Every structure is written in structure tokens, then in C-alpha cells.
Amino acid sequence: MNQAKYLFPSDYMADPSAHVFDGKIYIYPSHDWESGIAENDNGDHFDMRDYHVFSMEEVDGEVVDHGKVLSIEDIPWAGRQLWDSDVAHRKGKYYMYFSLKDKTDIFRLGVAVSNTPYGPFVPQNNPIKGSYSIDPCAFEDDNGTHYLYFGGIWGGQLQFYRDNKMVAGADVPHFHENALSAKVARLSDDMLEFAEAPHELVILDENGKPLTQGDTDRRFFEASWMHKYQGKYYFSYSTGDTHLLCYATGDNPYGPFTYQGVILTPVVGWTTHHSITEYKGKWYLFYHDSVPSGGKTWLRSMKVVELTYDDNGLIKTIEGKVQNK
Numbered sequence: 071m072n073q074a075k076y077l078f079p080s081d082y083m084a085d086p087s088a089h090v091f092d093g094k095i096y097i098y099p100s101h102d103w104e105s106g107i108a109e110n111d112n113g114d115h116f117d118m119r120d121y122h123v124f125s126m127e128e129v130d131g132e133v134v135d136h137g138k139v140l141s142i143e144d145i146p147w148a149g150r151q152l153w154d155s156d157v158a159h160r161k162g163k164y165y166m167y168f169s170l171k172d173k174t175d176i177f178r179l180g181v182a183v184s185n186t187p188y189g190p191f192v193p194q195n196n197p198i199k200g201s202y203s204i205d206p207c208a209f210e211d212d213n214g215t216h217y218l219y220f221g222g223i224w225g226g227q228l229q230f231y232r233d234n235k236m237v238a239g240a241d242v243p244h245f246h247e248n249a250l251s252a253k254v255a256r257l258s259d260d261m262l263e264f265a266e267a268p269h270e271l272v273i274l275d276e277n278g279k280p281l282t283q284g285d286t287d288r289r290f291f292e293a294s295w296m297h298k299y300q301g302k303y304y305f306s307y308s309t310g311d312t313h314l315l316c317y318a319t320g321d322n323p324y325g326p327f328t329y330q331g332v333i334l335t336p337v338v339g340w341t342t343h344h345s346i347t348e349y350k351g352k353w354y355l356f357y358h359d360s361v362p363s364g365g366k367t368w369l370r371s372m373k374v375v376e377l378t379y380d381d382n383g384l385i386k387t388i389e390g391k392v393q394n395k
């Protein structure tokens with residue numbers, strides 16, 4: 071599969087998180103729609119209200135829409151904006167982690183539970199204690215321990231926090247200061263809470279120095295994803311305002327990670343957001359662009375393309391504006 075393929079042309083779906091459960095690929099995207107809200111730096115135009123789940127038995131095959139599996143009306147603590155989500159499996163249950171603003175307009179991470187990978191998902195009454203910001207990625211290590219990666223700046227509100235607390239006056243650091251980092255926390259055995267205070271996920275440059283905030287082509291912005299390849303941990307993310315998907319590698323789930331390169335050059339549309347998974351011996355990048363909506367940032371369409379590594383385990387860069395199937 072050399073060319074990218076749109077997965078669900080009949081509706082707008084973004085931020086696809088793909089996992090293999092029960093021998094099939096399941097995809098958990100955000101559900102974009104035309105809310106009519108004007109575009110701004112807070113991302114108010116991303117006013118999503120529900121999630122669908124999709125599955126496929128072959129990457130080139132039929133994509134099954136399992137319908138609406140969670141709605142904002144069913145979440146007791148909901149304010150607005152259901153952003154990126156992800157799903158993990160443990161002991162016969164499936165846990166959907168999602169980003170949502172509470173009733174005071176602060177982003178928190180929520181959990182909803184199902185007996186199947188295709189939902190419906192029943193939300194907990196409250197967000198995860200101590201959670202903040204957006205874009206949860208649930209990663210299961212080989213020993214069965216689960217970790218939640220998260221964070222996003224600007225509309226994702228990460229710049230308002232230091233040491234896991236909202237700090238009055240806190241904002242994006244100056245360009246020469248260390249970059250804001252994604253966070254990672256081990257999940258509790260019941261998968262419903264953090265088992266520890268979130269750690270900083272530091273990304274180092276080739277000299278072992280933390281990336282600075284001004285290094286906008288390489289520093290973290292949003293869209294955390296973790297996967298493992300040949301025993302190494304690959305943390306991938308979006309650089310936001312420079313529109314790149316990048317990655318950094320490390321020896322354990324907490325890092326530090328060393329910057330390695332670009333996975334995907336800019337797509338059509340402001341945001342770029344992805345997941346990476348292995349299926350039947352090949353690796354795939356799931357992502358989105360705004361080509362089908364004519365470039366509307368808030369109306370994105372999910373896609374898949376094969377991802378390959380070189381002999382040193384480096385990911386070969388994919389062109390974001392590559393011709394589609």
C-alpha cells in the first residue's frame with residue numbers, strides 16, 4: 071500500500087487512534103461537524119459532540135461504522151468540545167479516554183467503559199483526578215502496564231500548568247527556555263485513575279539538551295502517540311503551528327526521548343494528528359487531512375498509509391500532500 075487511502079469518505083472524522091483488538095483494527099476518531107463556530111487560536115471551531123467507532127479486517131477492505139458510542143449529553147461533567155480520544159483493553163473491558171472541557175471550560179480527561187471494543191462506552195461520573203489538557207494516548211507495555219500520555223498547547227491549555235498545577239499567569243515559555251513537554255502517567259489497576267502524578271516527557275536534541283520552545287520544527291505541541299518497535303519506545307507527536315508529525319525514541323515509557331525526525335510533512339489543514347499500529351506484519355500511519363472539505367481546518371477526513379523503517383529503525387518520512395488512492 072504505497073498511496074494513502076481515505077477511510078470513511080461519507081463523514082468527517084479526525085485524530086484517528088487505531089489499535090488491534092480481537093484480530094481486527096479498531097479506529098477511534100474525533101467526529102468533526104459544521105458547528106458554524108468561527109475559527110480561532112483556542113480551537114472553539116472544534117465543537118465535537120460524540121464519538122463513533124470503526125473497524126476493519128483488512129487495511130484495504132471495508133470500513134465498518136459501529137455508530138455513535140458516546141455522546142456529550144451522557145457525560146455528567148461535560149461542558150463542551152469532545153476532542154481526541156483513545157481506547158485500551160484490560161481484563162475483558164475496554165476503556166475509552168477522552169478530552170473534554172468541564173463546566174468551567176477547563177479541559178480534563180475522562181474515561182468511559184465498555185465490554186466490547188465497539189462500545190457503547192459508559193462514562194464515569196467525574197474526570198480522572200488530577201487530569202488536565204487534551205489528547206490522551208493509552209499505551210500498554212509488553213508487561214501489561216498501561217500508561218496515559220497527554221497534553222497540548224494553545225487551545226489544549228497545557229501552557230497554563232506547571233508541575234501538574236494550574237498556575238496564575240503561566241503561559242508558553244520564551245523561545246530560548248525548555249519546551250513544554252507532554253505528560254505521562256501510569257494508570258491504576260482499575261484503569262480509571264492515574265496511579266501516580268504525571269511525569270514530564272522530555273525530548274532531547276542530538277547533543278542531549280532538552281528542545282527549546284523556540285525550536286518550533288521539533289518541539290512538542292499536541293497529539294501524543296506511543297508505540298514500540300524492536301524493543302525501543304517511539305514517542306510521536308505534532309509540532310502544531312509548524313504542522314509536522316515528528317518522533318523521538320527512548321529506552322523506557324517515561325523517557326527521556328531523543329528527537330529522530332519527521333514522520334509526516336504538512337497535510338492540507340491546520341492540524342495534523344495520527345496513530346501508528348502494526349497489523350499482519352506491516353506498520354500503518356493513521357492520520358487526517360482537510361482535502362475533502364476543501365481545506366476547512368475543522369472538517370477533517372481520516373486516512374491510512376503504510377509506514378516503513380530503515381535498517382536502523384528510523385521511520386521513513388511520508389509526504390503529507392501525497393496523491394491519494
Ligand code: FUB
Nearest residue numbers: 100116153154292341343
Ligand atoms: O480534534 C481536536 C484537536 O485538534 C485535537 O485534540 C488536536 O490534537 C487537534 O488534532
